[in-house]
Amino acid sequence: MTPVPPLLAVAHGSRDPRHAAAMAALAARVRALRPGLRVDIGYLDHCGPRVPDRLDALADAGAETVVAVPLLFTPAFHAKQDVPNVLRHRRLTVRQAATLAPSPLLLAALDRRMREAGVRPGDGRYGVVLATAGSTDPEANAVTTIVAREWRRTGWCAVVPAFASVHQGSTIGAAIEDLRTLGAERIAVASCMLAPGILPDRILEQALAAGAEPVTEPVADTEEIARLVLDRYDAALPSRSWLSA
Structure with missing residues (x-):
């Protein structure tokens, strides 16, 4: 029987150790949901193991x-440039899955x-x-919108997108003010980030x-x-x- 292809989770990577800890916790949850499936993590930058090393090990x-x-x-x-480039491997067929949102x-x-x-809906x-x-990619920001x-539509009264590193769209502070103008008494900020690190910390700082x-x-x-x-x-x-299988 042909073995089930392993899953290689490709993470951005960070010098902040909390990032790798969160990625390891996610991989553990994936393994628990699919016993027998090999689940590895490879990083694009800042920490290891890097994606090419993981691919070599899988081969x-x-x-x-x-x-x-x-x-x-x-x-x-x-997703459009770095990931496809790093997934090229002379001994493996590597299939790139879609990004996570929406x-x-x-x-x-x-x-x-x-x-x-x-906070409840x-x-x-x-x-x-x-x-x-x-x-800087408008398609990426459109996905957030x-x-x-x-x-x-799932029951929240008002939800607006905002960006910690603004290239297009609203800053977090501006989005908060827009909601207040619309009559919101309180503002909650949902961090649509996978793992702790510099940008989530920036979101927290700007929100507070x-x-x-x-x-x-x-x-x-x-x-x-x-x-x-x-x-x-x-x-x-x-x-x-x-x-x-």
Whole structure:
């Protein structure tokens, strides 16, 4: 029987050790949901193991096909350029899965973090800022806008997107003021980030400086994101027959 292709989760990487810890926790959740599936993590930058080293190890272990799932929300530069370039391998067929957003599972993970912070959908006192890193790529920022719109439709009174590194779109402070203008009594900021690091810290700082709270934790270490990674893996498999293997 042809072995099930391993899943290589491709993470951005960070010098902040909290990032790698969150990625390891996510990988552990994915393994728990799919016993027997090999799940490895490779990083694009800043920390290791790097993606090429992981691919070499998988080839040495006998893999012929690998499914790479980018741990990225939007199809920005990393997903369009860096990931395809680093996945080239002379001994492996590597299939790149789609990025993680939009998805109902992402919305469920955001819901989980908001509930943990004490905010419930339907509470008319709150406006919600959906805060992401931001990109120079308009397609990537458009995905964030779609996520905000879809999340609002699930019962949140007002959800607006904002970006910690503004290239296009609203700053976090400006989004908070817009919600206040619309009549929101309180502002919650949902950190649409996978793992702790420089940009999530910036989101927290900007939100608190503008008088918003709570600010939610990143979402990597949730069952919903683990299920989303597996959904992207399954969709990228070269043969659906592997799903019953």
